[in-house]
Amino acid sequence: MIERDDPQDKELASLYREAAGEQPSAGLDARILAAARATTTPPKVVSQSWLNRWKIPVALAATVLLTTTLTLLVQEEEAGRLTSPDTGAMRAPLPAKEAASPPPAAPAPAPAEPPLKAARPTTKPMTGPAPAPSATGSLAKEREIPAASSAQPVPDSYLNLGGAAAERKTQQAAPAAAESRTDALRDQPAREKTRQEIQAAPPSPMAAPSPAARSMAAPAAKHAETDQRSPDQWLDDIRRLRREGRAQEADASLAEFRQRYPQYVLPDDLKQP
């Protein structure tokens, strides 16, 4: 502020105020005021729409859901493969299950024979003349419904065969099952006889249990290993059984082979019993 003792000339000051009237342009004012407002205006908070606010969480949730669904589907598919007959997972327990039923006097052969016979009684007719006609019919049906031929229910492993083939087999199993049960009933006396023969076998075969029991137990063990063998190896085993005179076991194994590989073209030496 101008001090009282400062040099001054009021007349000149008045004259100067009349003369000097320049003002800044409107554009200049606007620029400066805008710059000043920019320093005081708080940053505008952009309100996000609901979609913008939630798009990331929704995307994450969708990703997690998709991943979980795919994982579950893959696991179910794997489980389905495990329960198929190719894996033999269901096949292995059968001998153990049947092992509990036969009498303890003939533990080794009993588990091997009856399950095979019970599961596929149609193999029995291959060894005897009487059941031949039924064998023929059963054999014909065996190709269609290999597992649905006994009083026992159709193994789940067959029902789990993939796709339409399994469905067709299931649908055909119902009427054929009844017919197979009839065959089973007809063959039952034969099976009983076989069981009795085995039970009544002289002690010597049983006295030398080690090699015989081992050979009898071998099919049981091999039964569990069936799915591990290649088709050629399996057929070789069947040939070996026949060479050893174990025709029934050979036939049972052959029937099982046919069930496992219905499309497999058998060699000539195995086509005939």
Added chain:
Amino acid sequence: MDADPSDEHLMLAWRGGDAAAFEQLYGRHKGGVLRYLLRQTGKREWAEELFQDVWLKVVNARAGYEARARFGAWLYSIAHNRLMDHFREHSRASLVSYEDEAAVIEEEPTAAHEQPERKLERKQDAQVLLRLLDALPAAQREAFVLQQEGELSVEEIAAATGVNRETAKSRLRYALAKLRSELTGHA
């Protein structure tokens, strides 16, 4: 806020976020700053360029402003410094004219009240005054304009221009005497 708040009040209010306070402050001083720069540069183009720079410096200094001195004195010291930078960049001659004032200032000007009084025709005399003002040495002209436009005291003129009080006082006194003398001579 008061009906007519002081410049310092407005500046502090603006520092606190009141944008309207700056607009009021700007409105008070925009003409004076422009005319000061116009008188010293002689060109409207330069004056507006420097004018913008000066106010942007004020804007940028908002956060750190403290009312240590009168706002007007602070404002015009910014303007003076920017002016000096301009002279260094564009016109060494103008800068020389400031320095050459030292010998002239030491002269004791004739007191204004000793001049014969004359009746001044306002409109013509105003225009003559502006021409006479332009003819003054830059330092003297600056002292006169700072007093007229910024209402700065001699002390404040000295602080704004970076000289001691006596030098500022001499410059102002000489300017007033010169103008009065010349104006009277044109009457």
